[in-house]
């Protein structure tokens with residue numbers, strides 16, 4: 177089976193993430209990495225590929241640094257990578273990203289993909305909308321936010337939890353699937369994997385390679401516009417006491433004084 | 438005045454509070470119309486009328502349930518075509534965000550998710566949301582003729598404004614592609630009897646420091662009338678259900694009081710709780726990053742501190 181995994185290169189959540197002058201996410205001055213939530217999608221793809229015949233292609237739409245996200249996925253075990261890189265993409269919103277991704281996925285799969293795996297959310301944008309948008313653009317069923325996944329008889333089945341219920345969903349292949357961080361434990365790249373990744377093919381495509389008009393993407397064409405960003409004032413540290421046998425009492429006194437009880 | 442669609446969140450016609458909030462916000466943008474998916478619209482109409490819905494578009498079709506995004510998106514697109522709305526507001530949820538995503542592509546409309554405020558702006562609908570683990574507040578404008586916005590709970594206080602709530606049935610035929618994904622089984626979750634995490638005024642959470650014994654956390658929560666939360670470490674260990682997880686991949690809570698017991702305070706946990714009004718932590722390690730956020734912290738063992746605090750609060754209450 178031909179599996180395409182969409183991965184995003186994001187600013188590290190451990191770093192001081194911020195915005196650039198043009199109100200877009202600062203992807204230059206903050207260290208980036210493969211979105212941790214996409215590691216679960218890569219891992220699931222590798223498990224499926226290992227269980228049967230199959231090839232795993234990772235696709236990313238992002239700036240220069242996004243090559244790092246592909247590299248990490250290849251080190252984990254993916255077979256090949258595609259990097260859609262074009263200055264005109266800078267500042268694209270989710271609908272535009274999904275437009276580019278749709279063309280890239282089709283080209284990477286040599287027509288229609290059999291299975292597209294994606295993460296729960298990108299850890300920078302955290303919208304959880306690109307999988308549904310991609311499914312809409314590809315005219316495919318979506319089966320999303322799965323915390324378990326099985327492929328059999330041309331169908332994908334999985335568990336999706338909501339507050340009210342734990343549902344079992346089923347969709348025919350080809351389909352767009354997103355997975356949560358409950359689904360597996362992503363592997364660390366092995367030394368062998370790191371060495372092997374150096375020889376794996378990575379293609380870089382521009383918008384022209386995909387036949388996407390640059391006027392349809394980018395900051396100027398976005399359907400939403402960030403007007404302003406304000407850092408939330410840091411919380412001031414309050415009183416810290418060390419328990420000397422009366423820590424719980426002091427805690428209760430604080431709650432009473434703050435009129436919380 | 439242009440219409441503004443509000444997707445109704447309900448159980449068997451019992452309209453939830455977030456719908457009243459969205460109808461209140463919708464009045465800032467135009468004339469609110471509710472979109473009701475299901476068959477119990479008569480039970481819902483009085484409440485929708487009370488909060489200002491002039492019309493109620495009714496989609497009563499077994500193919501559209503609200504549990505799957507693709508058919509819901511097709512149904513909303515059908516209503517949007519009829520109403521040409523200035524905005525479509527949906528309560529934030531996993532399925533609603535994905536339905537909104539498909540709808541955005543179908544209708545060529547800008548989408549904002551998890552808004553905490555919605556206003557009329559000079560050049561389009563203006564929204565507020567938080568970014569980067571709530572370290573930033575961002576305002577945005579949707580520049581397309583229709584704005585699609587999913588709105589978080591408690592974005593505004595519901596205000597009544599009587600209106601007609603005239604039922605307008607909408608015929609929807611879901612495409613074969615839209616019907617491709619099916620729910621084949623559904624297991625209802627057990628109710629804890631405690632308040633909902635995202636609605637609770639007080640949340641008491643436990644982490645890896647509980648060692649799997651949540652009883653002091655639960656006892657303190659029950660004394661305070663609080664919801665119980667958990668860190669991902671506690672959930673991953675199987676000590677507490679995922680539906681109670683607080684953080685980036687769990688729930689985002691913003692209660693009056695958040696108590697973190699045996700939780701270190703990783704950025705992904707903070708992402709779910711650092712906008713709480715008051716934060717209290719109990720942790721054995723005085724270097725734990727959670728202490729950077731607290732209004733009051735106790736360096737100590739949660740197994741002695743929590744029970745003592747529990748007794749003291751009980752005594753103070755009686």
Ligand SMILES: Cc1cc2nc3c(=O)[nH]c(=O)nc-3n(C[C@H](O)[C@H](O)[C@H](O)COP(=O)(O)OP(=O)(O)OC[C@H]3O[C@@H](n4cnc5c(N)ncnc54)[C@H](O)[C@@H]3O)c2cc1C
Pocket residue numbers: 212213299357643644645646647667668669670671682683684685686687688698699700701702703704705706709719720721722725737738739740
């Ligand atoms: C993509 C991604 C998403 C994530 N999403 C989430 C999320 O949604 N929510 C979340 O919580 N985490 C999330 N995490 C995980 C997060 O990074 C941390 O690993 C996790 O929050 C740690 O949980 P903890 O604080 O309970 O455990 P630890 O970090 O192990 O901390 C346990 C704390 O308990 C203290 N302790 C131990 N014994 C006692 C005692 N007897 N009394 C008092 N204190 C004691 C210790 O001093 C320590 O500070 C995510 C991570 C990633 C990569």
Ligand SMILES: Nc1ncnc2c1ncn2[C@@H]1O[C@H](COP(=O)(O)O)[C@@H](O)[C@H]1O
Pocket residue numbers: 182183184185211213214217235236237238270273277293294295296297298299301302303304305306307
């Ligand atoms: N620029 C991108 N390149 C490749 N995949 C992406 C990109 N943006 C989002 N995705 C995929 O869509 C998922 C959800 O992202 P989001 O909707 O931004 O929260 C991610 O986990 C990725 O799998």
